[in-house]
Amino acid sequence: MAIVVRNTPRTALDVVDGLAELGTATVHEAQGRTGLLAARLRPIYRPARVAGNALTCEVPPGDNWSIHVAVEQARPGDVLVVTPTSPCEDGYLGDLLAESLRTHGVRGLVIDGGVRDVASLTAMAFPVWSAAICAQGTVKETPGNVQTPIVCAGALVRPGDVVVADDDGVVVVRREDAESVLATARAREENEAGKRQRLAAGELGLDIYAMHGRLAEKGLRYVDFADQR
Amino acid sequence: MAIVVRNTPRTALDVVDGLAELGTATVHEAQGRTGLLAARLRPIYRPARVAGNALTCEVPPGDNWSIHVAVEQARPGDVLVVTPTSPCEDGYLGDLLAESLRTHGVRGLVIDGGVRDVASLTAMAFPVWSAAICAQGTVKETPGNVQTPIVCAGALVRPGDVVVADDDGVVVVRREDAESVLATARAREENEAGKRQRLAAGELGLDIYAMHGRLAEKGLRYVDFADQR
Amino acid sequence: MAIVVRNTPRTALDVVDGLAELGTATVHEAQGRTGLLAARLRPIYRPARVAGNALTCEVPPGDNWSIHVAVEQARPGDVLVVTPTSPCEDGYLGDLLAESLRTHGVRGLVIDGGVRDVASLTAMAFPVWSAAICAQGTVKETPGNVQTPIVCAGALVRPGDVVVADDDGVVVVRREDAESVLATARAREENEAGKRQRLAAGELGLDIYAMHGRLAEKGLRYVDFADQR
Amino acid sequence: MAIVVRNTPRTALDVVDGLAELGTATVHEAQGRTGLLAARLRPIYRPARVAGNALTCEVPPGDNWSIHVAVEQARPGDVLVVTPTSPCEDGYLGDLLAESLRTHGVRGLVIDGGVRDVASLTAMAFPVWSAAICAQGTVKETPGNVQTPIVCAGALVRPGDVVVADDDGVVVVRREDAESVLATARAREENEAGKRQRLAAGELGLDIYAMHGRLAEKGLRYVDFADQR
Amino acid sequence: MAIVVRNTPRTALDVVDGLAELGTATVHEAQGRTGLLAARLRPIYRPARVAGNALTCEVPPGDNWSIHVAVEQARPGDVLVVTPTSPCEDGYLGDLLAESLRTHGVRGLVIDGGVRDVASLTAMAFPVWSAAICAQGTVKETPGNVQTPIVCAGALVRPGDVVVADDDGVVVVRREDAESVLATARAREENEAGKRQRLAAGELGLDIYAMHGRLAEKGLRYVDFADQR
């Protein structure tokens, strides 16, 4: 009783690529500190950075059949996002499937489960963010939903939402918000560039952000070590 | 009341080396998806790949005395496999012991505990799969069994069984099965090579494996996004 | 009601630098196997090695305000040590704050929480030992204590204690003990150098340390595999 | 920049109460094995069973201000569902807040964080499913969203969806599906009652479900222990 | 390609029952501190205590078909021991299956996975030691081995070995050793009864075991608090 949804909408790739440049930390702040996937998802090699349209996929524990189904739905610029229906760390994807995904334009994989063949995946520079690395493969007995909204590592991901992933983790941006988040994130980035120079020159954040007054209000006191005893 | 078993049988090194070439994922499949050690065992550096005859060793929590005892039992081509008698993440092995193991022909270490001096171990290219990295060393108060059957990270390992380890994890192959598993694994590898080419050329797994009919039987339906609302 | 303690004592930098050379495993042994921080603190890149005077800082969950306050108290040769008042894996520090810390002479960060911008931190070679990597940033609502004694990852750390960190983990040495620990650790190191040569030449630890008698006393027996059945 | 959504729709209480009677395992099956919250949520006392309309609430780490805001939105028959914006195990709710929630008709709490005063909560029979028990309380510095869709312990929960919780865990049923899920679940329950009698009388599931043929197809073989050697 | 082994040997029930009386801690000591299953297995209610002949069973992740197969192999006095072939916390057993197991003489369940219907299981006093409690059920797609040797929670368990379980955990005793372990354990128990009286009368363990000399040898020193400063 699983379904595959065809012809789902996607986000324009120039917006997607703009978000990739900015990275997860900046994008996460720019959309009001929302959309982060759980920190248990880690890149299998570093550095790695990618963004793409979410191609979503549910898999039963120990069964990767629907990933094969998902390949057929792929479009260039997608990132495959996979969530097991119950927690499972088996190796759902190896280098063969990665080869196939890449051929169909998929830029990387985000999975709240395990992967294997990570030496090959690293050699072929196919980026993966996973909850585990595990040599144990999977069967093909039960299909799961493809291109439906899913919850992956604690975040809601819908087909065509933008998935941004780098060494810091994975963030999802709603398709409807992608353009405005990109604009906000770019503004934030520029603002930080100026601050970086001042900090590198030795100015204190306390002074740049004029924090001393508010700290005093909140009750921060300075004491001397010698006076403390 | 611990024992050291001498003159345990070993697997021929050409079989061992054949299994190393194939890697854990292929070997694990080839023996019917059995023999995997728990995924908490991770290599201290990557890439790393090794196979060897299991030289087994039990250690009390926080006590590495029997590793010293094990060195004397080592033969060229062995991999040391260590399991604590209760969970302990102390650093059971450092670079001195690794030096000694290497001198006696041991190819690497698999331990469901911790190791230390990992910068040196990496520099000297002594591969280790461990459950932890920890600067805390161990004492030498209580000897444990050496070269007896042990359970390491959830798998039964007997002296002379083949231990295969790479970036995906660690698999044990029973001594009696090693030759036949090697043959099966090689056949599987060749079969995969053909598929890789077809997948890289853009063919779908769905077509190569003729999955559409069975997916329909299992109830998979395709719907259009526009029709869904 | 937080405080900042000024003019705390520090350990002389030649002692600090001597401890850095020896590394955590040796230092930990030299001070009687004490002072280790929990193994959940891992370097964000490897190899990495640093020692410094602890510049201590408490932070509420999800709030990094007091790190900004700590920058002002930094002296060249410090290592910032941060502990959340309740467990939190948010990314408390990114590359901007690292830039600022470095400009004020801070050599690295030890934090029982998360960091972000790890690709940049790696590129700028600012070493960090953290419990997590997480794109989620923090707010600036509540200041915490700076330069007071703290418990970080299970160890007591006081301002000016020496923090030694490398690929094996993090160790703290009490300011009062730093000189004597350095002497003991150096002696230990020299002793090991001799043993390394003998082990590399094939001598057994069992012989070097004359362990056979004590092993027999503890009940270790040797049996032959063939006799066992 | 948080919001409170007023006058959200709710599910009729007779449907809610029907689902409570059936329990999480049956309801989960009846809706196609979806909607389960992560198993880390456990009841603070057992047995406990409740269902209610989700009253949703986001909280920053270590900050329970928006729970106070949520009380005002409560209607009789609600269950409060709370998710921290980053993982935090502080005690977000104690007996005072529980008293207040109960007075406004709230039947229980589901929280992917911690609670405290569990002895009192148990004594007053206010059921709580939480990820932790922790004496550490929270501050009131930053409000979070109330009555917006949230992801709690890996499941999407919208205001007015039905939350069913018992000793086995917590399941969410979409408001639109609640009636049909109730019907399906009741049918399933009746079907099971008949099977229970047959099983208690000693019939084998293998016979009741006529599994022998399909097992043989899947390759199951019977061997005798004596023939195995 | 799974097998069911019929007519496996069992341990005499008077030996089994004798071990149940003594409990896991005593039995574990009596057999040289071996045979303990990992501490993640916990009873679903307390107090609970049982011993039985291991009826072993492997299950794929999320698939409990072979438990149905195992019921047919049950004999009065068995305890069902289940291990998933990869880690999975789904609810493999509910009250229907428990009813069936009990009818065929099975005394309880030990499973390195999850169970559900725990309120019913508690009410019917069917003891279970599991790694998780989870409302998510399982499918019946792939049979696993029944009555073969398995590794469960890190320990080797063979059909007919004795499984002893109580509030402290689960211990397995090899069939061949069961009688001698029972004798040793009983002797140990009697010895402890005498010591309990002396300790309850206020004698110190230090005196009963004459430890002062050996403590001094190991370097224990007594100092006075007042002299320490």
Add this chain to the structure above:
Amino acid sequence: MAIVVRNTPRTALDVVDGLAELGTATVHEAQGRTGLLAARLRPIYRPARVAGNALTCEVPPGDNWSIHVAVEQARPGDVLVVTPTSPCEDGYLGDLLAESLRTHGVRGLVIDGGVRDVASLTAMAFPVWSAAICAQGTVKETPGNVQTPIVCAGALVRPGDVVVADDDGVVVVRREDAESVLATARAREENEAGKRQRLAAGELGLDIYAMHGRLAEKGLRYVDFADQR
């Protein structure tokens, strides 16, 4: 090289008992939200509540010798606080040692490790807060420090500090602060009693604490569900 410190100071038992009455949550708040031990320490039965003078003890992994040493230092009203020198979940204490501790006036045990015989400990109402329950016992090979300052589950505990433990966890109060913390906690308790009545009568926390203005300042907005679409 371990030491036992004799004649350490203790806190007056009327202060200790006053703190027990108030419980951990109140005491933790009253001393500025400090002193909490990690939430992994849980009572072996509930409800349980105790306070006492800390009798501190360090143990090597898998070795409980120094607990025997500690018994001799016990005074009526003490609570034994034990920390392993590296993480270890073995069962450090069983019912014999508990019997001995009780006879010497010790009120309970707090241990960042494991205990066993929990069914007996529960029956004899000897309260224990532990990180694990485990049938595996320990050896007596290496003594550890007794009555020195230790870090237990992330908190600094000195001999004679007050340890308060209940169903919510464990808090330590510095000996010097015990009286003033008791006074503050009592005041806090009285204040809460008044609020409880008002909340039970249906008043909102938002009104009692006059939160609406500050919430608006922080940007909280109210919207209607119907207007949102």
